Amino acid sequence: MDKLQPGQLFKLCQPNPIYPSTIYLQAHQSKTLPDPNGERLRLMLNDGQYSINGIFKPSPEKPHLDNFLRYSVLEITNYEITPTAHGKVFIVIDDAKVISQGEKKSKNFEMVDKVVDITAIGGGPATDNASASKTTTNTTTTANKPKPATSSSSSSKPKHKVVDNLYSIDQLSPYQNNWTIKARVSYKGDIRTWHNQRGEGKLFNVNLLDETGEIRATGFNANVDKFYDLLQENQVYYISKCSMQMAKPKFSNLSHQYELGFDRDTVIEPVDSDDVGDVPQIHFDFVKLDQVQNLQAGAIIDVIGVLKEVHECREIVAKSTGKPFDRRDITIVDDSHFAVSIGLWNKQAKEFDLDVGTVLAIKSGKINEFNGSKSVSLMTSSMINKDPDLPEAYKLKGWFDNSGFKEDFKALKGSLDGGFDLNSKDAILSRKTIQQVNDERLGYNEKPDFFNLKATISFIKTDNFSYPACQSSDCNRKVLEQSDGTWRCEKCDKNYEKPKHRYILTISVVDTTGQLWLTLFDDHAQQLIGMTADELIAFKESDHDNKLKKFVNENISFNEFGFRIKGRLDSYQGVDRARFQVSGLSKIDYSVEADALCEVLGKVSVN
Incomplete structure (x- = not known):
């Protein structure tokens, strides 16, 4: 701690200070932030x-x-002291080393930005006599003149373009008029149109990224024509002379309190590759494809894989609005030997034109779960990078070209317990009875209702329990028999020698309060029956219905299970009714049941 010079920070935050080539400071708080170059520290x-x-x-x-x-003491040899537009002062450290492990101080240090005039900080770079021949350290001169675009940390570096009034994204606010940012396009949306009583028009959005954060920018009408083709994802630009307004959280998930608007005076210039400097690359946090099935539906994730299949683009109509959308499904695989279906929408779906074998890095995809299978769908804020310059991409490309292209891949399955531990005390104590389900009219609401139920299977329909489905690992569509004896899938545009049957199993369950009909799709029906639909069909055909009925009665009927149920409203011939689908299934753990019952009884007071 002898190296510390009390009061030095106060001196460095004065007008026209002398900046020593080396300063010593103690770090008494720290937080690690993600950075593609390593470990960024907020200190x-x-x-x-x-x-x-x-x-x-x-x-x-x-x-x-x-x-x-x-509490480490740092020897700092390349640094910059800069104020922000929000009244704070930062020291940005480019080079430092730990020289000792200091002791914890009970003293509360006064923030230097509370005792200095931050508008007077700086006055230009300077050095003391001892460091005149060494590297100089730049600082800002006032809060309205931020750090220059180039660093003087090495005289051997090539000279880069010098941009006046270069701001970081976290410094932007409506109180500055003359600013420029150097930022990477981390996301670029499609051109969208609108039509209302005030007229019609078009717009697009981009997210801009630098080392301090992200900000959203929007262009309307003529500025769509002017800037849409110029701005490309993952490229870096100098951007200036934009309008600025408060951000609308409804339309953006970024944390910046402001957003930019491109207008007729806006200037956008591509940054030469030599000048990109420390603008960070887009950061990915990849999830292996075999792990996607363990995550909750609705989670936002990054995945990387090799393109294995590309399906035809098709038009679908939203049930709620009647509005048509373009949709295309593609399949990616990785060396965990799993395949994941990726849903593309609208322009991205129509214009997708990549070859099988291309490595795709997908940013911010959303996990969907339907009929017991999980997939990933792209949202408006999602992004696809083809053949990214990443170690994971090179590894996957080598694997696929050598052996992966000929492998068979597993399809993702939904979590059989619906992502819910049905034998936990919380699940047991939150169960509904069938009478409560009816009294509370669960399944009749605008959005689906989810609830837990303990019930006994009283009947299983064995006359029509499956449908002929596509053989593809990521397609569950029904196939139709053709005149030549093959089975055709319209979605995949393929004919197969035979179908793969999938369950749609209907069962009746009862408890002490009533009866309910439930539907189980393929994964949960397999879990209940203990064999695939094809195997059950063969079992049934081997001895007509007698063998099947005996198997059902002896092994499944009159057994008690814990169910996770999804209830939703359905309309048939103008009559509304609730349909109940099993989204989780578990055998009863009676030891946990007993513990939960004891807990309930322990809370009962006896007068």
Whole structure:
């Protein structure tokens, strides 16, 4: 701690200060942030008297601070002190090392930005006599003149384009007029049109990313024609002279409180590859395809895989609005030996034209679950990168070209318990009776109702329990027999020698309060029956119906199960009725049942 110079931060935040080539600060708080170059640290630093917000920026040469712990004392040799438009002062550290492990101080350090005039910070770079021959360190001069676009940390680096008034995204606010940002397009949406009483028009959105955050930008009408083709995903641009307004959380999931608008004065220039500097790449947090089935429906994930199948684009009509949409399904695979169906929509679906074998990195896909199978669907904020320059992509490409192209892949299944532990105490204590289901009219609401039920199977329909389905691992569509004896799938546009039968099993369940009809689709029906639909058909045909009825009565009927039920409203010939689908199934664990019952009884007071 002897290296610390109390009060030094105060001196460095004065007009026209002398910036020593080396300063010493203690990190008394830290938080690790994601960064493609390594371990970015958000720090709270002190000089023994004052404290300041800090950021350590990793680089390929120095991806992290070796031996860094809380209360470490840092020797900082390349730094920059800069105010923000929000009244804070930051020290941005490009190079530092840990020289000692300091002691915890009970003293509360005063924030330096509370005791200095941040509008007067800086005055231009300067050095002391001892460091005149060493690397100089740039700072900003005022809150309205942020850091220059280039770094002077190495005289051997090529000279880059110098841009005046270069701001970081987190500094942007309506209080600045003359600013430029250097940002990467992390997302680019389709052109959309609107028509209302005030007229009609078109718009598009992009998300812009730099090392400090992301901000949304929108172009309307003439600016769509002007900028849409210029702005490309994953490319870096200088952008200036945009309008600025408060962000609308309804239309964006970004955290920035403002958003940009492209107008007639907006200037957008591509950044030369030599000038990209520390603008981060788009960050992915990939989930292996075999793990997708373990995640909840609705989760937003990043996945990477090799394109295995491309289905035809088709038009579907939304039931709620009657509006038509274009839809295309593609299949990606990875070396976990699983295949995942990816749903594309509208322009992306119509224009998709990539070859099988292309590596696709998908950002922000949404997990869907339907009839016991899981898939991933792209949203308006999702993004596809083809053949990305990533280690994961090169590994998958090599695997697929060598052996993956000829493998058989497993399809994703939904979680058989509906993502819900049906034998947990919480699940047991939250069960409904069949009478409660009827009294509360579950399944008659606008949105589906989910509930837990313990019931005994009283009857299974064995006359019509399956349908002939497509053989493809990611397609559950019904196939039709052709005149030549083959079976055709219209979705896949293929003919198969035989179908793969899938369950639609109807059962009756009872409890002490009533009776309910339930439907089980393929995965849950297999779990209940213990064999596939094809196997059950063969079993039935081997001895007419006698063998099947005996099997059902002896092994399934009159057994008690825990069910997770999805109830939804259906209309048939103008009559509304509730339909109940099994989304989770489990045998009863009577030891847990007893514990849960004891817990309930323990809360009963006896007068």
